[in-house]
Amino acid sequence: MYKKVGIIFEDATNTHTAAYYSLVAAMANQAELIIMAKTLKNGSQTCLRYKNRIEKFISECEERNINIKTVHYEQLTLNNIEHFVKNEDIDIVFLPLDFDTIKNNRKLQIVINKIKKLTDVKFAIVKAVHMVKIHHSKVVLVLDKKISSIKDWGDFIFSLNELFLNKLTLMYLTKEKEDELPETLSKLVHLLEKNKIYIEKLILKGISGKKINLEAALRNFDLIVMGISKRSPIKTIFFGNLMLDVLKESPCNVIVFKT
């Protein structure tokens, strides 16, 4: 269970989408939501707009009875976030990615590597494709055998379901000719079904980001939820990286969990 969920609130429209997902996570865990806001020069137009956006988000959270705390920072980067997170005792941080980072292979790889190195901080990396509030009627969860923190996933999915009354699709990609889910995933399915969440199982043979994106486009998915890739940089050079491929090319929003 998360007690404190953080959101890095940038002066960018895609932050709003990431913030919305942090709200979902806070709801699922009945956690406090920590808004990590930049300190801007008072009086500037940017500052006014930024403040306005934060205020709107706060009122949205309040409507849903979520405890909020806003903390301001001068400069927050992946280099100093660990200290910040520890200070505030945040369990998971929602981090919006902008297109510039996603587009640039090197930049994206650096961000992901930094996140991986921060072993004590849990992240939810958000790629927002649509800036309008989305009614998630179709959410797909990309799972693998080695999935960890089933409880975390379950709780988050449960709250997504609560919030959007959606239909969830569980996508399991396998190398082998399996048509059964492995035990770890069966447990997750069981957990979700116990909570009366409608799940469609989609077992795809062959593992590739292209395949996930294609399915997302074909089936009109609104959100892809997946775990961070554990593939080493050398393996990535030879075999590619499923998570990076999804992040780069997805036709819908993506959340990548690093738990």
Next chain:
Amino acid sequence: MIIHKLKKEEVFEHLHSSQDGLSETEAQKRLKEYGENIIKEVAKENKILKFLKHFTHIFAILLWVAAILCFYSEYKHPGEGLLNLGIAIVIVIIINGIFSYIQETKAEKALEELKKLLPYKVKVMRDGKINEISVNQVVPGDLIILEEGDKVPADSRVIEAKNFFVNNAPLTGESEPQKRTDEPYMGEYLESQNIVFAGTLVVGGKGKALVFATGMSTEFGKIAHITTGIKGKTSKLQMEIKDITKFVGIFASVTGIIFFVSGHIIGRSFWENFLFAIGIIIANVPEGLLPTVTLSLAMSVQRMAKKKALVKSLSSVETLGAVTVICTDKTGTLTQNKMRAREIFTYNSKDEEMLYLIAKYCNNAYIDSDNNIHGDPTEKALYEFSMNKTKEEGKRISEIPFDSVKKRMSVIYEIDNKKFVFTKGAFETILPICKYIREDNKIIPLNEEIISNLKTHYEHLTMIGLRVLTFAYKDFRENENIEDELIFAGFIGLEDPPHPEVPEAIKKCKKAGIRIIMITGDAENTAKAIAKQVGINTDKTLNSLDVQHMSDNELKDFLKKDDIVFYRMTPSDKLRVVTLLKDLDEIVAVTGDGVNDAPALKKADCGIAMGISGTDVAKEVADIILLDDNFATIVSAIEEGRAVFENIRNFITYIFSSNIPEIIPYIVYVLTNIPLPLTIMQILAIDLGTDILPALSLGTEKPAKEIMEKPPRSEQEKLLDLKTLLRAYCFLGPFEAVAGFFGYFYIMTNGFETPQLSTNSTVYMQATSAFFVAIVITQVANVFVCRNSQKSIFALGFTTNRMILLAIIVELLLSIFIIYTHMGNKFFQTHPLPLNVWLYLIPFAFLLIIADEIRKYISHRIFK
């Protein structure tokens, strides 16, 4: 997505925008956040890999191996001339590769040029001012201004609409203009009336819309995702050429090894055998084949471009020739996509004038200062039809706009101080609000008999494929319901006529054994009527629902039938039909213009996009683009494609024939110990010099008259079949070898005293030159006999393909250069020959023609 359910104010709030649009700074920031508004092109092959491919196919690999062996041999035994040979082989590989690459990229460049013609600007409101910016700079939150004729740049929510109509055909296949409003819509997002999608067209009115999705996040982008996900196809020609190169490669390597070993057994030195093995490999590899195939296809591409079919990938030319089924859409391909009024019906002849009046004034089309009419296609057709038939001038007081649910529109018009209500719309919605009709100058109530009469006339007009609109009117009175108690005025039947060439083209297809399947989003009657007009049988029809209820096997059984008309079909139904046809081993050509057609176009063996009405995505994934959107062009292209197959087979026969006189000297050299009758450099001079132009000229052979009277070639029929191979290797080739040896021994017996001659002796060089000339002379005859494997050369005529005559002249000039110039002698180890040697060799050419004529005669008699 909930944007369509929001109120205007909420939309601005959600997108953090305003009536003044975004500020320039904010727009630039969002551009960084969401990226440019571009649809990424379907993943193209890496240019470097594409280039390298031309240097790594089996022929090239064999030649690389031969070159490396030459260099190694030179290193071990310097001064034996192998360095020059190695360099020559490398030059051959490089020229071959570069040439093939240039030809392959030519067609792609032509397409890129075509794309540059497309408009790329859009009007947006930024900082409260209207700016014109590049489409790729549009970001979420931008307030765009759209007018008739504009292409919607991104998925946007309508904020303001004035008679705003869009054509969603590029996305949904539905060609009827759709009205757009700014009101919230509680239905399905994709059917929402307040959303305009990227790639669609504004066909009427104007409006403002707030962008909420750009680039690959749009619905248009999603289709691009799906399209990239569908695996591209390898054409039959590509596979066959691959098979041929594999066959020749293995054959060359195996014979090289066998003769290396046998040379060793009979006691020749290692390096002699080494040289011999290289010779055998080079003699076997038809070096000129791949560039000739590429060039021949490229020439066909140019001929097709003249016929208004732009071919994007060279091998599609031949694929088109093998097509067994064409899945064609209706609007724009079979028809002209130009709506015009064809029939009118009035109950009373005096109503005609009133009908014209309503058609003209209950209409939002307008004429500009250059006399161009603007509006949606139906309204334009009505305006065009009625504008000169009525002189009355009036003033519009108000309008009840067209509503897709009510399917009608009404206007109140004032003419000569008198106010009228004019209404037009679908028959089923106008008739219930009509109460009267004019009969002999009197207005009488409509009765059952008259209504039945009207229904009969209406059905008649729809049965002949017309889109029928019903017109009504009444005097306007204040405080009276406007659309009620109207007087029936008449019908106007509109048509989208077929291209005049289409019926003949369909007839040709049927004769050529090609089945036609019409797949359209239009209604049954319209589809059937057009099908009948162009000569497609309408006994077998199905609609989208029927298709969806059928299992794959049921649908496959249905698809085996001739002439099928599918109506009210969606693009996904189309994709399913194409997939199942391919499962049935049909070679399928598919036409399409919309974004949604892209998956089917890519799935087809030959995707054909419309050049005029087609969207960028459709053009991008298609193999062929019809520059005139005309079905008849497809048929001409098929004819060309079939000819290409025959021509490639003919020049393969031609090229392979000369392999035998190139290989046999090496075998004889090993077995009999005579001096080598033909050097490797001379083999290269034939394969890449004298043979190239005649082979190419065979590629320019025009389609034979009977080519479209034969069924498509079967799946089993190969480019290089046993018959072709036997003809080249066991019939024509040996003839040439005999001629070669005759020339060789003629010189040897007249000039030499000892069989052990040095390679620099004049007699030896003359003897090999005579062998070379013999091959050239017999290849001159061979080019004529290879023009057609069945038809007599005398029936074809010696001068009907002038390219052949030109090629022969060049071939002979090149031979003269090789034999009679110092440079030619030095490089190819030749020596000038006396004229009588040529004269002694010419009869072999005639003998070859006579022998093949006898073969053709016998085979004609047997297979008749």
